[in-house]
Amino acid sequence: MTVRVGVLGATGAVGQRLIQQIDPHPDFELAALTASSASTGKSYREAAKWRVDSPIPEDVADMTVVATDPDEVPDDVDLLFSSLPSSVGEAVEPEFIEAGYVMSSNSSNFRTDEDIPLTIPEVNADHLGLIEVQRDERGWDGALVKNPNCSTITMVPPLAALDEAFGLTDVRVSTLQAVSGAGYSGVTSMEIIDNAIPHIGGEEKKMETESRKLLGEFDGAEVQWNDAEVAASCNRIPTLDGHLENVWADTAEDVTVEEAAEALREYPSIDLPSSPDQLIKVFEEPDRPQPRLDRNQSDGMGIAVGGIQETENGLQFNCLAHNTIRGAAGASVLNGELLLEEGYL
Numbered sequence: 001m002t003v004r005v006g007v008l009g010a011t012g013a014v015g016q017r018l019i020q021q022i023d024p025h026p027d028f029e030l031a032a033l034t035a036s037s038a039s040t041g042k043s044y045r046e047a048a049k050w051r052v053d054s055p056i057p058e059d060v061a062d063m064t065v066v067a068t069d070p071d072e073v074p075d076d077v078d079l080l081f082s083s084l085p086s087s088v089g090e091a092v093e094p095e096f097i098e099a100g101y102v103m104s105s106n107s108s109n110f111r112t113d114e115d116i117p118l119t120i121p122e123v124n125a126d127h128l129g130l131i132e133v134q135r136d137e138r139g140w141d142g143a144l145v146k147n148p149n150c151s152t153i154t155m156v157p158p159l160a161a162l163d164e165a166f167g168l169t170d171v172r173v174s175t176l177q178a179v180s181g182a183g184y185s186g187v188t189s190m191e192i193i194d195n196a197i198p199h200i201g202g203e204e205k206k207m208e209t210e211s212r213k214l215l216g217e218f219d220g221a222e223v224q225w226n227d228a229e230v231a232a233s234c235n236r237i238p239t240l241d242g243h244l245e246n247v248w249a250d251t252a253e254d255v256t257v258e259e260a261a262e263a264l265r266e267y268p269s270i271d272l273p274s275s276p277d278q279l280i281k282v283f284e285e286p287d288r289p290q291p292r293l294d295r296n297q298s299d300g301m302g303i304a305v306g307g308i309q310e311t312e313n314g315l316q317f318n319c320l321a322h323n324t325i326r327g328a329a330g331a332s333v334l335n336g337e338l339l340l341e342e343g344y345l
């Protein structure tokens, strides 16, 4: 069965990555593209300043961009991907769900609302059951699932593996985030070249809250957030793609480097088209992972870990993922695949 899909915010940085992922997808067919009033009525080629590292798909380039309005999206579209600015998403996404659409959204609005599933399919696919709760509480016909913030996605699979094996108590993380995370006009070249910026607005709180929800237990009615304390410090550096993070994870049980590496390597993936066969790759070399060398492993959907060391209370390690693929567009597509697999489409 082919699922007809639409992309809201299709002309943006994440929207372009979504099109790159969806165009060759075995189960999804692009049927609607939306953006702001500045783009409405234009061909996608005209409206989107295409900046992705593969050619613009010709069939998509000729599609007409429509307004971000449920009346403008054909009724036979089964699934929407949203990559709208969060302020726009907050106002507009509920209108689509109320109109009956099922949506996989990358935007940060509603991520920590109690009845909204925030999922990384390899980690907490069962949280999708919150859709029944949101339908009961909000009277929605459609459904809304969110993927987390890109920095959060990078560290949570390794943390989930360690939590399952040894129990997490405290997590501290410091990030080195690529400029693509800020969008095309997010940081200027004069700001970032030969520089590092030790502040990314709102990012620390997102990492501290979203991670605890993702690592929480769903009991069929609500998610009990994980008790671990999480503290984050976020920094922008002049890499293009790939967020690198230094993590200190305190564990309830003693753990050696070898035991940690085994738990990470053996953490299971999920059988969905965009999920890698091996979710977490563990490097032995002390200077890996690195953004330029390791962000594209498993087509940008892999999580890389290295530099594992024992500490007084647990472990220290480095992790890396491609922020606009695993951290954004690929994460949304994977959630779309999960919605299909679980019968929501």
Ligand SMILES: NC(=O)C1=CN([C@@H]2O[C@H](COP(=O)(O)OP(=O)(O)OC[C@H]3O[C@@H](n4cnc5c(N)ncnc54)[C@H](OP(=O)(O)O)[C@@H]3O)[C@@H](O)[C@H]2O)C=CC1
Residues within 6 Å of the ligand: 008, 009, 010, 011, 012, 013, 014, 015, 034, 035, 036, 037, 038, 039, 040, 047, 068, 083, 084, 085, 086, 088, 106, 107, 108, 149, 150, 180, 181, 182, 183, 184, 323, 324, 327, 328
């Ligand atoms: N960049 C990244 O790495 C990541 C981004 N995100 C999140 O994804 C979302 C999109 O980010 P990004 O792609 O970088 O943003 P961009 O600014 O590049 O793109 C925004 C998109 O939304 C459209 N849009 C803007 N305003 C409106 C409006 N009022 N009504 C309808 N459509 C509108 C734009 O259309 P137009 O071209 O016509 O202006 C464009 O298609 C944000 O919520 C961001 O926080 C999450 C993780 C990573």
Ligand SMILES: N[C@@H](CC(=O)OP(=O)(O)O)C(=O)O
Residues within 6 Å of the ligand: 086, 106, 107, 108, 148, 149, 150, 151, 177, 178, 180, 181, 182, 200, 203, 206, 323
């Ligand atoms: N803030 C992230 C990207 C982003 O937009 O995240 P979010 O999806 O939480 O808004 C970064 O700068 O790298």
